[in-house]
Amino acid sequence: MIEAQGVSLQYTDGTMALKDVDLGVEPGEMVYITGPSGSGKTSLLKLFMGMEYPTSGKLNVLGQPIVKGQATNIRRLRMSIGPVFQEFKLIKGRTAIENVMLGMRFLGISASQLKENANNALVKVGLGHKIFSLVDNLSWGECQRVAIARAVARKPVLILADEPTGNLDLKNALNILELLTSFKDHKTAVIITTHATHLIDDKEDIKLIQVDKGNVCWERLGRA
Numbered sequence: 001m002i003e004a005q006g007v008s009l010q011y012t013d014g015t016m017a018l019k020d021v022d023l024g025v026e027p028g029e030m031v032y033i034t035g036p037s038g039s040g041k042t043s044l045l046k047l048f049m050g051m052e053y054p055t056s057g058k059l060n061v062l063g064q065p066i067v068k069g070q071a072t073n074i075r076r077l078r079m080s081i082g083p084v085f086q087e088f089k090l091i092k093g094r095t096a097i098e099n100v101m102l103g104m105r106f107l108g109i110s111a112s113q114l115k116e117n118a119n120n121a122l123v124k125v126g127l128g129h130k131i132f133s134l135v136d137n138l139s140w141g142e143c144q145r146v147a148i149a150r151a152v153a154r155k156p157v158l159i160l161a162d163e164p165t166g167n168l169d170l171k172n173a174l175n176i177l178e179l180l181t182s183f184k185d186h187k188t189a190v191i192i193t194t195h196a197t198h199l200i201d202d203k204e205d206i207k208l209i210q211v212d213k214g215n216v217c218w219e220r221l222g223r224a
């Protein structure tokens with residue numbers, strides 16, 4: 001799904017955010033990315049989304065090379081990715097279901113199918129009772145769940161979540177991790193960045209990627 005060979009990312013101001021990264025992610029993997037603030041976690045997710053490009057090295061995501069100037073490939077790639085970023089970017093004045101449906105508008109599926117997928121996704125994230133509520137009237141945690149529903153409604157094969165537990169207390173943080181993990185299946189990989197390493201269940205079969213000053217190393221946990 002993801003193959004990085006010697007990938008580095010230098011921002012235009014000269015900041016070296018990632019250095020010589022070698023990494024692979026397979027279908028069905030649960031991956032956590034941890035590391036101190038400013039270490040390069042979000043930069044790694046942005047590369048996987050085609051929001052940034054490697055300044056050196058080779059990166060392939062879902063069979064698409066992440067190379068500057070290949071906008072068509074990147075647009076196609078994003079159809080297969082469900083991103084949950086820190087700003088939810090929900091559209092005010094619209095209901096929860098409208099926001100989720102807008103996330104699928106380029107998929108070319110019928111209006112009734114759109115509605116059904118959006119409805120199912122909102123039920124799955126526990127918002128079946130708020131489907132027709134304006135997002136303006138939802139709590140922060142509910143907005144996060146709408147954003148997750150929007151990300152998963154189009155059945156992506158790669159789910160990327162940036163610090164989804166950031167503003168949550170322990171119980172809600174565990175609930176959100178459990179919810180995101182529930183979308184992993186034999187063809188869908190879930191990648192989550194988090195500072196909260198104590199929330200990671202190291203008995204589960206996961207890949208733990210540690211980022212420190214742009215250097216990346218990884219290990220598998222929970223495998224016999």
Ligand SMILES: Nc1ncnc2c1ncn2[C@@H]1O[C@H](COP(=O)(O)OP(=O)(O)OP(=O)(O)O)[C@@H](O)[C@H]1O
Pocket residue numbers: 011012013015016017035036037038039040041042043044
């Ligand atoms: N657009 C940008 N231009 C220049 N430097 C950037 C840009 N985005 C991030 N950086 C820098 O790149 C480094 C890595 O940032 P990144 O956001 O990937 O870290 P992070 O590990 O996700 O941090 P946090 O946990 O605080 O969200 C930091 O030094 C940051 O200041």
